[in-house]
Amino acid sequence: MATAKVGRVKLGSQGLEVSAQGLGCMGMSAFYGPPKPESAMIALIHHAIDSGITLLDTSDVYGPHTNEILLGKALKDGVRERVELATKFGIDYTDGKRDIRGDPAYVRAACEGSLKRLGVDCIDLYYQHRIDTKIGELKKLVEEGKVKYIGLSEASASTIRRAHAVHPISAVQLEWSLWSRDVEADIIPTCRELGIGIVAYSPLGRGFFSSGPKIVETLxxxxxxxxxxxxxxxxxxxxxxxxxxxxxxxxxxxRTPSQLALAWVHNQGDDVCPIPGTTKIENFNQNVGALSIKLTPEEMSELESIAKADSVEGDRYGGVLVTHDASETPPLSSWKR
Incomplete structure (x- = not known):
């Protein structure tokens, strides 16, 4: 059992409170190699919850659908009441083609599908995974009690600002780590100006700080x-x-490099919740251990001096997906009340 104490953080000003560290569940089912054994992943999820982790992060596109189904199985028998469940919509792979969608009919169908796969009546935090122009349906889902809080993922500062003016955004999910710091220029300041919580995905550089350069040999x-x-x-x-x-x-x-890199994210403020993913209990325990690491201003500065923008070669996605740094941000015409 992990021994570090897991505190709580508030995301946004609408009442959402989660564990200071979450669990990213994507790699259990998708994108990072073959799906892992279901029984082992359910045991890992239960271990995380018993250790004090309550924010579980998934998406309908992970699989697609299989990761939500996995969490649905893990959340049975009284487990649901112990967690804050976050999932996402907006990336449609119908007919094998990727489409970014936010039209009302799609949003509602996506939400109903996620509720069914997860086996729940309400999603605690529902993110738009990638931003489209039509996301007004989210407000209706909140009013109907199917969603508690709304989040955005990979949104630009201007999109965050305009969306928040129509309906409160509780959290923005973004990639933030010692090798992905571009969000610090305007997105992080915008979130903090508006009182929006920050959920940092891939805080370990997609495993880079866990395994180092040799990770490419194991993929x-x-x-x-x-x-x-x-x-x-x-x-x-x-x-x-x-x-x-x-x-x-x-x-x-x-400490280990991964613990230090994760601690750097934790030390960014009490409005930040990193969600490192793992498929192994021993790695999970190590991640939770980062919560007990306090870094001095001098140590933070030292880490940031070696992790400047030009310290990392290569783009985050290479044009594979629309992200917050896309050249154009679509208008939010459908957010009008």
Missing amino acids: SNDDFRKTLPRFQPENMEHNRRLYDRVNEIAAKKG
Whole structure:
């Protein structure tokens, strides 16, 4: 059992409160190689909850659908009441083509589908996974009690601002780690100005700070990371330097590089909840151990000085998905009251 105490953080100003660290569940079922054994993943989820983790993160596109089904099985027999459940919609793979959708009929159908797969009556935090122009239906779902709180994922600062003006946004999910810091320019300040919580996904650099450069040698052929620019051999050779420096600092503190990298995210403020994913209980325990690491201002500055924007080679996605740094942000015409 993990021994670190898991505190609570408030996300947004609408009343959502979650564990200070969440559990990203995607890799249990999708994108990071073959799906993992169901019984082992359910045991991991239960272990996380028993350890004090209450925010569980999934999406209808993980699988698709299989990750939500997995969580639905894990949340039976009184477990549901112990967690805050977050899922997402907005990436439609119908007919094998990827489409970013937010039209009312699709939003409602997506929500009903997620509720059924998860086996719940209400979703605690419902994110729009990628941003489209038509997301007014979310407000109706809140009014109907099918969704408690609304979130956005990979949204630009201007989109966040306009959406929040129509209906309160409780959380924005974004990639934030020692090798993904571009959100600090305007998205993080915008969230804090508006009182919106920050959920940091991939806080360990998609496993980079857990395994280091050798991670590329262990990825299966169907692992999504093999397609990402940062994981290409020519870029990873450069990125090795960042890992080596973090490793040096971690060793001085008697910690692992992944714990130090995760602690850096935790030390960003009490409005931040990182959601590292894992498929192994021992790695989960190590992640929870990062909660007890307090970094001095000098240590934070040292880490940030070696993790500047030019310290990492390669884009985050390489154009695979629309993200917050896309050149154009669509209008939110349907958010009108």
